[in-house]
Amino acid sequence: MPVLRTTARRSKRTLITAALALTVVAGTGGWAAGSAQKAVTGPPPGAAAWRADHSLGLPLPDPATAAPAEVARFFGSLTDRERHALAARHPLTVGNLDGVPVTLRYEANSLALKAERDIRRARAADPAGTLQDHQEARKAAARCADLLRPGRRILAFDPRGRGQVAQVYGDLTTAERTAVIVPGSDIDLATFDRSNDPYGTPAGMATSLRAQMAADAPHTRTAVIAWAGYTTPVGVGPDAATGRLAEAGAPRLARLLAGLAATEVPAPTVLCHSYGSVVCSLAAPGAGRGAIADLVVFGSPGMRRDTVAELRTTAQVWAARDASDWIGDVPNVELLGLGHGEDPTDPVFGARRVSAERAHGHTGYLAPGTDSRRNFAAIALGRYGDVR
Template identity: 80%
Template sequence: MTVPRNAVRRSKRTLTAAVLALAVAAGTGGWAAGTAQTAVTGPAPGAAAWRADHSLGVALPDPASASPAEVARFFAGLTGAQQQALAARHPLTVGNLDGAPVALRYEANSRALRAERDRALARATDPAGTLQDHQQARRAAARYAALLAPGRRILAFDPRGRGQVAEVHGDLAAARRTAVIVPGSDIDLATFDRATDPYGTPTGMAASLRRRMAAEAPGVPTAVIAWVGYTTPVGLGPDAATGRLAEAGAPRLARFLAGLAATGTPAPAVLCHSYGSVVCGLAAPHTGRGDLTDLIVFGSPGMRRDTAADLRTPARVWAARDTSDWIGDVPNVEVLGLGHGADPTDPAFGARRVPAQRAKGHTGYLAPGTDSLRAIAAIVLGHPETVR
């Protein structure tokens, strides 16, 4: 009996989906290993008060609909005193408003962090709270206090959900070479930096990359931005295996990059780790020519694109994976919403290869002493021809 060709195709798709589901379940102890997250979208809290503010006699740019270029033009038409007044009245809006002056965003976010810290300290002693409430509030207050430490430059801060934050390492105003790091699962305000597995955190990655660039080109001003501007998956459950959170995060990343361009920041290289590469893959077609120079993915489960050309970006596309990274065991398929598609390190994908033989595991790509760190630093510094 001859089996119809379409029946064979359906059987292959079903088998592939089953293999994918079993691989994820086996690797994580089941779907319960990850909890479903609610994606944070839209403007930061306070947008309604911002829209209702007519103190300048003109409508303020809508945080939900004004482009970063429009925001930049609006602030360029204000006096310093007017800018300061807006930051004082609307710190969360100004601090997260892509296209607003960078230094003003730093100041606004300092105000917002102090306000959140004070609220957390009040909750920590509220007689109506439980012991657990008090403990959680004290941890939150300590986290906010850490971000307020002298020398830290917080470019974005949103307390909603698990918290989102972006921090600049270096002087963004003076930088000639820049990079943006987009992390993967389990990263939020609480895990933005940590003592354990430091090079698996955005802060550790950014600090390591910047040190390497300083060693390679000590006379070149550089800045690296650790960006946690989307809701990341927790664990390796359904959120990590689907594109739902990446679809919510991609427009936020595209807007952030447009905001950097609107304020005159040199186009960065964008580094995308693990699930962050899914976000980058979906954001890439929505970025402008001056928004980024290079797109570098490492430890990637796929980008939800079949080839580098499908990203529709003028940026150079790079990919790295070391042989000890468990992500290599994840099937590179996308079936029925599960999986993220082609392996970016496969030659057929068309990305340039970043060496990663000295990297260790899933989070070691930017650890000191690795060939991947050296190569990525060269790319960010504008020397892609040296990467072999």
């Protein structure tokens, strides 16, 4: 009987979603709130020049094919002088190449940001440019300058497309407990740490999570990575309703996680917000066994899987959704490429449900004083008995 009820429920939801999809397709105006994005894929920028570099008298690992463990072994075989020379010659490649020592990536990304800042400043003063060109260039230069502020540890920086960035909060080289924040829609280089709606940004979520971890375990060394390393959907449009951008972003997340393991960073708790949970679902199998300690999804539209078992991960999977989150009104099925499937907070999915009391809306899960923030910190600290 339970199986029959579940089947009937899914059939009903499928019919509802089918009607919704047909309505949207027929009206087309339903997609007007979002625009299609071109995903940034492939190896880090500058890969061609990197491959052509024979200054060390041996081939450099191919950024497109070398596994992070292979990259880590290669850099481990170099002298300090050789490592720094590669970072200076190829900052964009070294700064985005998973498996490179963490501190060397910080150094390379600082160089890449300075170069990009100078390029943008020159464009802002170019008399051949339009007023709009100058304004956009000044904004981009200011963004780079902000990321260069003392104390910021930039683990990745890619200026292509809308721009991608990852920042580390804490000392990743000595951390005992780590976490990675994977954001949802409308996040890029410009919105990574915007001041409005801070807990809807990877920077704001990472800062808040680490503050809670520090309050709960002041003697534990922690680090949290705010990762905006994939092309996210913009608005509520077809990109947000399909898996296209998640499929493009998942290999990038999988490589990040494999790179952390290759550089001996403790397996992180990966916290996936909204559309980010779709990315995490597709990345989990490719990250490697043991690369993820715990997988936490919150405000999820679905993970394009029907059960936890289909995620093919050794990580414990947790799910949270607050009562006021509009994502709860999204039908949890996948049909004709639209929708993301089963609700991860539904018992049939098999994840451990996490309380999100006092959280408000779609982006309030890591706001101070919420059950979800305390629960997420407890999971990241491995204090499972404290999770409500």
